[in-house]
Amino acid sequence: MFNFFNSTCVPCVQEHPELAKFAAEQAKLTDGAEFYTVVWDDNHGAVQKFFADNGGSWPILTDDDARIEVAFGVAKVPETWIIDPNGFVVSRHLGGTTDDQLTRLLAQAKAGL
Amino acid sequence: MSLSINRRALNKQLKRWPGWLLLAVVVVLALAIASAGLSGPLTDSDRIDSISQRLACPTCDGESVYESQASAARGIRQQIKRFVEQGTPTDDQIIQYIQNQFGTKTLLVPNASGFDALVWALPAFAFVVAIAGLTVAFRRWKLVADTVPTDDDRALVQAALNDQEREHES
Numbered sequence: 001m002f003n004f005f006n007s008t009c010v011p012c013v014q015e016h017p018e019l020a021k022f023a024a025e026q027a028k029l030t031d032g033a034e035f036y037t038v039v040w041d042d043n044h045g046a047v048q049k050f051f052a053d054n055g056g057s058w059p060i061l062t063d064d065d066a067r068i069e070v071a072f073g074v075a076k077v078p079e080t081w082i083i084d085p086n087g088f089v090v091s092r093h094l095g096g097t098t099d100d101q102l103t104r105l106l107a108q109a110k111a112g113l
Numbered sequence: 114m115s116l117s118i119n120r121r122a123l124n125k126q127l128k129r130w131p132g133w134l135l136l137a138v139v140v141v142l143a144l145a146i147a148s149a150g151l152s153g154p155l156t157d158s159d160r161i162d163s164i165s166q167r168l169a170c171p172t173c174d175g176e177s178v179y180e181s182q183a184s185a186a187r188g189i190r191q192q193i194k195r196f197v198e199q200g201t202p203t204d205d206q207i208i209q210y211i212q213n214q215f216g217t218k219t220l221l222v223p224n225a226s227g228f229d230a231l232v233w234a235l236p237a238f239a240f241v242v243a244i245a246g247l248t249v250a251f252r253r254w255k256l257v258a259d260t261v262p263t264d265d266d267r268a269l270v271q272a273a274l275n276d277q278e279r280e281h282e283s
Contacts, residue, residue: 006184041184065195066188073214075171075185 001102004069004079005037007050012078015096020055022099026106033082033106036061040069082109157197164193164204168211169221177221189215 003019005012019035026032037056039047040063047060063069072081082091082105090109093101162179168189170181178186178193189211196207212219223229262270 040188066191067195069185069188070192070211070214073216075215 001033001035001106002072002081002083003035003037004072004074004077004081005039005047006042006077007039007046008042009077011096013050013054015078015098016050016054016056018098018102022102023056023058025099025103034058038063038068040064040066040074082106084109157194160197160204161190161193164197164207165190167204167208167222168219171215171219178219185215189219 007013023035026035035058037058037060039060044062047062051057051060061068072079076094078096080093080097080102081089084090090112091105093105165179165186166177168178170176170178170183170186171189172183172185173181176183176186178189181187192211193207196210201207208220223232
């Protein structure tokens with residue numbers, strides 16, 4: 001799963017505790033989803049500090065040249081994408097999300113596989 | 114006599130046509146040469162600017178990717194730069210890619226094909242219809258103005274004048 005994030009974006013900050021909860025639950029599962037944060041147009045230090053202060057130990061991808069952002073067509077953050085093991089996009093959620101919503105979207109995606 | 118005058122007027126009109134045709138050809142040629150000369154930016158930087166001016170910033174109101182400082186617009190400019198440096202053959206291919214990723218709302222200038230082409234075709238069609246209408250109207254007015262009085266007309270006028278004179282005398 002990819003979550004497009006910026007530390008100066010209010011909805012991103014608001015949804016972060018929910019993402020942390022979801023990622024922690026997935027980490028406990030044997031077939032849990034891999035979670036990644038994608039950051040574009042942000043200060044690296046600010047992002048590191050945000051994660052240190054607010055939790056979240058999943059990988060952070062720094063999209064320095066906006067390659068990922070444009071390839072995914074992400075105009076505004078936050079956005080969360082679910083991609084299946086074969087690389088197909090199965091879900092795209094625009095705006096802030098919750099642990100429950102992500103769990104439901106993931107279950108639907110797995111059911112459709 | 115009136116027939117010969119009408120014919121002369123018609124001939125005069127017809128003689129004017131080649132001049133107008135020549136003028137139209139010159140104008141069309143000049144426009145074609147000017148537009149060909151304006152297309153095709155000289156440098157990579159010019160090409161990036163030209164493409165980004167044709168795209169709308171996806172997160173702004175009425176700003177192009179070229180002028181916007183929003184994250185999304187800057188990201189798109191970087192992608193355009195990459196495409197241009199990689200030698201992507203046409204601007205339209207780059208615009209099509211951005212449009213595929215961000216949606217049709219990123220298109221600042223409508224397409225020249227499909228339904229969008231009506232945006233370009235309708236004003237041109239309306240212009241041609243208007244010119245044709247004006248030409249027909251002017252020709253009608255001219256034909257009316259060229260009408261020469263017949264002998265009967267002259268006789269009528271003369272009779273009216275005679276009546277007037279008689280009234281004055283009496």
